[in-house]
Amino acid sequence: MKIDVTFIWTAFVHLLSAIPTTLLITAVSVTVGFIIGLIGAVVRIYKVPVLSQIATAYVTFIRGTPMLTHLLLIYFGLPVIVDAVSAALGLGFKSSSIPMIGFAFISFSITAGAYMSEVIRSGLLAVNRGQLEAAYSIGMTTPQALRRIVLPQALAVSLPNLSNSVIGMLHGSTLAFTVSVVDINAKAQIVASTNWKFFEAYLAAAAIFWGLTLLIERLTALLEKRINLYNRGGVA
Amino acid sequence: MGAPFDFSFVFSFFPKLASTLGITLLIVAGSLVVGMIVGFLIALPRLYRIPALRTFSQVYVSFFRGTPILIQLFLFYYGLPEILKLIGIDMSKAPVLVFVILTYGLHTGAFMSEMIRASVMAVDRGQLEAAYAVGMTGRQAFTRIVLPQALAIAVPVFSNLVIALLKDTSLAFTLGVMEMTGKAQTLGSVTQHFIESYIALALIYLVVSFTLEKVLKAMEVRLMRHELPDTPARTGFRIHKKGSYRRVVAGIGTEKGGAEL
Numbered sequence: 420m421k422i423d424v425t426f427i428w429t430a431f432v433h434l435l436s437a438i439p440t441t442l443l444i445t446a447v448s449v450t451v452g453f454i455i456g457l458i459g460a461v462v463r464i465y466k467v468p469v470l471s472q473i474a475t476a477y478v479t480f481i482r483g484t485p486m487l488t489h490l491l492l493i494y495f496g497l498p499v500i501v502d503a504v505s506a507a508l509g510l511g512f513k514s515s516s517i518p519m520i521g522f523a524f525i526s527f528s529i530t531a532g533a534y535m536s537e538v539i540r541s542g543l544l545a546v547n548r549g550q551l552e553a554a555y556s557i558g559m560t561t562p563q564a565l566r567r568i569v570l571p572q573a574l575a576v577s578l579p580n581l582s583n584s585v586i587g588m589l590h591g592s593t594l595a596f597t598v599s600v601v602d603i604n605a606k607a608q609i610v611a612s613t614n615w616k617f618f619e620a621y622l623a624a625a626a627i628f629w630g631l632t633l634l635i636e637r638l639t640a641l642l643e644k645r646i647n648l649y650n651r652g653g654v655a
Numbered sequence: 656m657g658a659p660f661d662f663s664f665v666f667s668f669f670p671k672l673a674s675t676l677g678i679t680l681l682i683v684a685g686s687l688v689v690g691m692i693v694g695f696l697i698a699l700p701r702l703y704r705i706p707a708l709r710t711f712s713q714v715y716v717s718f719f720r721g722t723p724i725l726i727q728l729f730l731f732y733y734g735l736p737e738i739l740k741l742i743g744i745d746m747s748k749a750p751v752l753v754f755v756i757l758t759y760g761l762h763t764g765a766f767m768s769e770m771i772r773a774s775v776m777a778v779d780r781g782q783l784e785a786a787y788a789v790g791m792t793g794r795q796a797f798t799r800i801v802l803p804q805a806l807a808i809a810v811p812v813f814s815n816l817v818i819a820l821l822k823d824t825s826l827a828f829t830l831g832v833m834e835m836t837g838k839a840q841t842l843g844s845v846t847q848h849f850i851e852s853y854i855a856l857a858l859i860y861l862v863v864s865f866t867l868e869k870v871l872k873a874m875e876v877r878l879m880r881h882e883l884p885d886t887p888a889r890t891g892f893r894i895h896k897k898g899s900y901r902r903v904v905a906g907i908g909t910e911k912g913g914a915e916l
Contacts, residue, residue, distance in 0.1 A: 479861075479865075480857075480861060483818075483860060483861040483865055484822070484857045484861055485821075485822035485824075485836070485860060486822070487836060488825065488836070488853055488857045488860065491840075491849075491853045492850070492854065492857065495843075495850045495853060496850045496853075499850065586721075589723075590722070590723035590724070591723070593723040593725040593726060594826075604723070604725060604729075607726075608729075621726055621730040621733065622730065622734070625730055628721065628726060632721035633717075
């Protein structure tokens with residue numbers, strides 16, 4: 420069998436239609452993960468009694484197990500919980516009405532949350548303590564100081580790691596095919612199964628992922644430049 | 656979905672899953688060996704700035720870091736036999752495990768090369784010059800001075816890579832390898848106790864990655880002895896304290912993700 424170059428292009432065009440699904444999964448999981456991560460990081464830094472232990476256990480568990488197991492646990496476990504709760508409360512909600520992509524959203528958000536929590540935490544710890552003290556001394560409350568002074572600096576510091584997390588989630592979204600969501604990876608399988616040219620189809624898929632990854636990196640580099648404008652050192 | 660939840664199944668699944676732990680660890684160990692060799696080969700052209708090979712290294716690293724491991728698995732599983740057929744090697748009889756180890760090895764190799772490059776570059780140039788000054792040859796200076804220091808810097812990154820690799824092996828089941836995740840799926844569908852089987856699976860992964868982390872941490876402490884607080888016997892010889900390696904390590908971007916072309 421020879422490599423069919425024209426089919427790579429055909430597959431590439433077919434795969435383009437699946438890019439929005441992949442990007443949607445990535446965007447949702449990164450956004451929700453960021454919120455979870457932020458809460459987790461703040462809770463752990465302020466050592467809030469019970470919550471900080473829960474956050475630590477959550478981060479340890481998620482980071483110690485593969486993303487695939489999270490997806491499978493949510494996929495099989497969540498319907499049971501949802502049905503039990505809805506039966507107990509007498510709601511008419513059935514777990515079967517959750518769309519497949521919903522499982523991917525929930526599970527990947529949980530995964531992203533743990534990784535992002537570590538990224539944000541290290542960013543927060545990198546901010547000089549004097550910044551917070553200065554904010555207090557001019558009369559800001561803690562939430563104000565966190566929002567206006569600490570977080571912007573922490574996010575600037577952790578931007579490269581955040582970008583890595585985004586890329587990690589982009590690559591992780593290929594797992595969605597196990598719960599029958601048609602993302603780029605699943606689409607490549609579908610396209611290839613019609614004529615058995617798997618290699619060509621996956622070459623096209625790899626090219627798309629490579630392109631997307633490079634794009635994310637370029638965008639991060641631009642953002643980093645913009646965000647670090649204040650930090651040029653020297654006088655004036 | 657499936658039978659009602661029964662926690663006792665979690666325990667009964669443990670030994671069954673643990674019996675396939677060997678395959679998972681075999682994939683990890685095999686790919687680490689392949690990855691080390693590939694990593695060295697890929698890192699050298701960039702360390703010594705060899706013109707054309709250096710570009711190849713860059714593209715190689717960028718490709719493996721810029722595409723998902725799942726896509727790479729399928730790509731090599733379907734593509735490698737055809738490419739090797741061109742040079743007259745027949746792979747059609749080779750077991751799937753070979754492809755899996757090879758793919759994970761090539762994948763890890765990209766990250767390893769970044770790790771090797773960054774840790775060798777992180778060793779102070781003055782160390783090499785000092786070694787030459789006391790009359791060591793190039794090889795002596797490398798094995799006695801640069802390598803031990805580079806090793807110490809690389810260990811934390813290496814530890815991250817090993818654990819990431821362990822977690823990535825869960826994808827091997829997509830090609831039909833009966834490692835832990837594949838086994839968990841089979842157990843689930845046989846007994847209809849999916850949740851219990853995946854809980855057991857997650858717990859085993861957790862224990863293994865936790866153990867690996869602790870072992871590698873101990874190794875790091877051992878290799879970093881020269882950075883530890885000075886014992887009275889050694890303080891006399893110290894002129895000044897170097898910055899902690901931790902800071903150097905924090906700057907090395909060999910986490911998962913990022914293509915950096």
